[in-house]
Amino acid sequence: MKKNRPIPVTSPLLPPLEEFIPYLQRIWDSRILTNGGGMHQALEKALADYLGVHHIALFANGTLALVTALQALRVTGEVITTPYSFVATGHSLLWNGLKPVFVDIDPVTFNLDPAKIEAAITPQTTAIMPVHCYGTPCDVAAIERIAENYNLKVIYDAAHAFAVRDGGGSILRHGDLSVLSFHATKVYNTFEGGAIICPDARTKQRIDHLKNFGFVDEVTVVAPGINGKMSEINAAMGLLQLKHIDQALARRAEIDALYRRRLAGVPGLRCTRVPEDVQRNHSYFPILVEDEFALGRDELYQMLRGNDILVRRYFYPLISEFPMYRGLPSAAPALLPVAQSIARKVLCLPIHPALRDEEVDRICDLLLAPARVRAA
Numbered sequence: 001m002k003k004n005r006p007i008p009v010t011s012p013l014l015p016p017l018e019e020f021i022p023y024l025q026r027i028w029d030s031r032i033l034t035n036g037g038g039m040h041q042a043l044e045k046a047l048a049d050y051l052g053v054h055h056i057a058l059f060a061n062g063t064l065a066l067v068t069a070l071q072a073l074r075v076t077g078e079v080i081t082t083p084y085s086f087v088a089t090g091h092s093l094l095w096n097g098l099k100p101v102f103v104d105i106d107p108v109t110f111n112l113d114p115a116k117i118e119a120a121i122t123p124q125t126t127a128i129m130p131v132h133c134y135g136t137p138c139d140v141a142a143i144e145r146i147a148e149n150y151n152l153k154v155i156y157d158a159a160h161a162f163a164v165r166d167g168g169g170s171i172l173r174h175g176d177l178s179v180l181s182f183h184a185t186k187v188y189n190t191f192e193g194g195a196i197i198c199p200d201a202r203t204k205q206r207i208d209h210l211k212n213f214g215f216v217d218e219v220t221v222v223a224p225g226i227n228g229k230m231s232e233i234n235a236a237m238g239l240l241q242l243k244h245i246d247q248a249l250a251r252r253a254e255i256d257a258l259y260r261r262r263l264a265g266v267p268g269l270r271c272t273r274v275p276e277d278v279q280r281n282h283s284y285f286p287i288l289v290e291d292e293f294a295l296g297r298d299e300l301y302q303m304l305r306g307n308d309i310l311v312r313r314y315f316y317p318l319i320s321e322f323p324m325y326r327g328l329p330s331a332a333p334a335l336l337p338v339a340q341s342i343a344r345k346v347l348c349l350p351i352h353p354a355l356r357d358e359e360v361d362r363i364c365d366l367l368l369a370p371a372r373v374r375a376a
């Protein structure tokens with residue numbers, strides 16, 4: 001019998017190679033490889049149009065964009081953030097010498113729980129860095145109210161939220177800044193890449209200086225900026241991806257619906273609630289493995305991996321559990337009960353445009369089998 005190919009949790013959106021060749025030809029003809037060349041300029045414009053935002057500054061990756069966003073707003077002292085995210089969220093604070101203050105998450109959205117933010121504010125707090133986890137929008141209205149009351153900046157880590165929209169438009173319009181990642185594992189990729197979304201031209205200009213060593217002109221350096229620039233080849237990939245992104249998002253939506261149909265009513269397996277009034281991007285498909293399920297979360301993880309279904313436990317361990325964070329007062333597990341619980345139940349199932357219906361079915365068959373054994 002033919003062996004099934006291993007199924008990764010994600011797989012990059014990769015248009016046909018021949019479609020990329022003309023872009024490469026243009027780069028070669030121009031002899032401009034980076035530093036805001038034609039591809040870079042074209043992608044900033046095309047992405048602003050596609051996403052429905054005013055200004056966008058491209059970066060070499062999302063982590064440098066987060067680090068730079070904090071610098072652009074001159075954030076100091078303590079920053080309230082979520083423990084339930086990819087470790088780069090916390091690392092961007094440490095790279096700026098800032099103190100992360102972890103606040104627990106909401107059990108339904110897995111995002112920062114606004115009801116618990118105020119108690120974590122001290123005179124040193126200057127900003128909040130929430131994450132739109134799995135592309136589910138944060139409670140942006142509640143966060144904005146708190147930020148206004150306490151005069152705090154808000155920088156959204158929107159690495160999962162490409163193309164997500166709420167009733168009023170792009171989710172990226174909220175907060176002072178939003179940061180995207182275009183890493184290969186994300187919905188939309190430029191091999192490596194990222195961006196800061198900002199509301200005004202002045203802030204974009206400051207960000208553009210900061211990502212180019214702080215250079216304002218040939219002889220003027222205004223800040224200890226970093227090299228965060230996106231190269232022409234990455235920008236070209238971004239332009240090509242935009243031609244395929246709608247189709248890719250539509251396929252992701254189909255897979256999401258297929259999982260939900262097949263997994264509905266399986267005792268102990270819980271899909272996330274679909275938020276109302278949101279155009280989702282289906283960037284992840286997390287499920288919670290509850291106590292009623294026939295296998296523990298880690299047993300299920302091993303079983304699926306044994307069958308070449310390369311599921312991932314995003315986000316386990318929590319950021320607050322890594323050695324460089326766990327000594328912080330706010331990292332105490334007793335203060336983060338919801339995040340602790342979700343991190344020990346969550347499993348992200350494969351979802352990407354190249355995934356076939358038969359493969360989703362095979363994954364669901366494997367998920368349903370332990371439940372059947374238990375029922376019998």
Ligand SMILES: *Cc1c(COP(=O)(O)O)cnc(C)c1O
Pocket residue numbers: 061062063064085086088089131157159160181182183192193194
């Ligand atoms: C991927 C990711 C990042 C980092 O982005 P890179 O482009 O890989 O540097 C930051 N935050 C979150 C939540 C992410 O998922």
